[in-house]
Amino acid sequence: MAAITFLADCMLGRLAKWLRILGYDTAYFSDINDEELVYRALQEKRIILTRDTHLIKRKLARRCLLIESDQVLEQLKQVIDEFNLKASSRAMLRRCLLCNTPLKTLSKGKVKGRVPPYVYKTQRSFAYCSRCDRIYWRGTHISRVFDRLSQLRSTASPPLP
Numbered sequence: 001m002a003a004i005t006f007l008a009d010c011m012l013g014r015l016a017k018w019l020r021i022l023g024y025d026t027a028y029f030s031d032i033n034d035e036e037l038v039y040r041a042l043q044e045k046r047i048i049l050t051r052d053t054h055l056i057k058r059k060l061a062r063r064c065l066l067i068e069s070d071q072v073l074e075q076l077k078q079v080i081d082e083f084n085l086k087a088s089s090r091a092m093l094r095r096c097l098l099c100n101t102p103l104k105t106l107s108k109g110k111v112k113g114r115v116p117p118y119v120y121k122t123q124r125s126f127a128y129c130s131r132c133d134r135i136y137w138r139g140t141h142i143s144r145v146f147d148r149l150s151q152l153r154s155t156a157s158p159p160l161p
């Protein structure tokens, strides 16, 4: 089975970023009309994520998920639950948050002088986006999101019989 890929609508930029953090290929365009969005999703076999109830009624919008919440973590949880996604910290840092390009790993030696000294000292693995010329590492905000996600998950577990 091919890896699952997404196309987020204009209102879901933050959700797209978080899906990329989790390692999922998620296309996003801040200015794209519905027709183009639906066409692209079809061409690239992506699942449309949208807040727009009109969009999902379009004939060509075959695979899509209507996102219910306007809170990004709730949105993320909905997508994770719906498609049974794995939110593992091992898959993180595989895609650029900003442009969705797959990241390359960088050895520690190559980032010296290009990241803050504290980061250089404390982080072990680095990743690089050749398109944005940007270096990534596991920040504390990412582990915080994983904490929040596991909280969401535990509150949503089915009640005991």
Ligand SMILES: [Zn+2]
Pocket: 096, 097, 098, 099, 100, 101, 129, 130, 131, 132, 133, 134
């Ligand atoms: Zn990038």
